[in-house]
Amino acid sequence: MSDPILKALLGGITWPQNAMIEKTEALTEAEFCQQPSSAAPPIGWHIWHIARWADMLQESLTDQEEYWKQAGLPAKFGLDPARLSVLQMGTFQSAQEATDVIAAIGQDRLLEYARTVFDMAVSAVETLTLEDLYTPCEGLIRIDWSTTPVSEGKGPDVLLINNIQFHMGHTARHLGMVEALIGAMFNREGTATV
Numbered sequence: 001m002s003d004p005i006l007k008a009l010l011g012g013i014t015w016p017q018n019a020m021i022e023k024t025e026a027l028t029e030a031e032f033c034q035q036p037s038s039a040a041p042p043i044g045w046h047i048w049h050i051a052r053w054a055d056m057l058q059e060s061l062t063d064q065e066e067y068w069k070q071a072g073l074p075a076k077f078g079l080d081p082a083r084l085s086v087l088q089m090g091t092f093q094s095a096q097e098a099t100d101v102i103a104a105i106g107q108d109r110l111l112e113y114a115r116t117v118f119d120m121a122v123s124a125v126e127t128l129t130l131e132d133l134y135t136p137c138e139g140l141i142r143i144d145w146s147t148t149p150v151s152e153g154k155g156p157d158v159l160l161i162n163n164i165q166f167h168m169g170h171t172a173r174h175l176g177m178v179e180a181l182i183g184a185m186f187n188r189e190g191t192a193t194v
Contacts, residue, residue: 003130009161010125012168016175017054017118020047023178025111027186032107033099036185041098043181044110046174048102051114052089054121056140057167061124061160067117077105125164133161140166 024032024047032044055066064070068088074081079101085093093101102110139158182188 005130005133006125006128009133009164009168010122013125013164013171014122016168016171017050017114017121020050020171020175020178021111021114021118023175023182024107027107027182029107031186032110033102034185035095035099036181037095039095041093041095042102043178043185044102044105044107045098046178046181047114048105048110049089049091050171050174051110051117052087053140053167053170054114055117056087056089057163058117058120058124060137060140060163061121061128064120067120068113073113077109079104121167128160133159133164135160137163139163 024043027043033042035042052068055068058064059066068074073079074084074088081088083097084101085091085097105113136157137160140163
């Protein structure tokens with residue numbers, strides 16, 4: 001990959017995904033699964049949520065089904081897909097529901113899933129050409145802020161670059177939450193940039 005735009009997109013996906021793994025694998029199982037308050041999900045939920053998005057991104061860039069579904073992970077983890085909220089990725093779950101999901105999966109299995117789908121997303125982006133970025137595709141999610149903030153189902157057609165850009169920004173947002181929670185909850189350096 002020699003194009004600077006493609007290199008920038010690849011770096012924008014790779015760096016925050018790797019930082020999420022690095023920050024969360026250093027936690028104990030109890031820390032990974034601990035709710036910061038009754039109104040907020042545990043740190044582990046953030047990595048699961050972003051891994052689910054990475055899985056959807058790789059599916060949108062390849063002809064592979066989401067690894068989550070292909071490998072039958074909800075059943076292997078003892079999860080009811082109907083209780084995993086929008087697109088089985090936890091959006092709008094209560095903090096307790098989110099905590100229950102992470103406790104059921106566990107840190108090791110969740111990090112294994114995250115590593116797998118993060119690698120799949122990076123591999124999918126590595127195959128793209130500059131022209132591919134302008135290919136129309138289905139949006140990762142339908143957002144309708146006039147009713148429920150996010151409707152069930154994928155969104156209207158967008159360009160591939162829009163899905164990549166969404167994942168980059170969304171991953172960085174949740175990495176910031178993870179860093180802040182590590183600092184606030186465990187009085188440890190939380191930032192991945194120092």
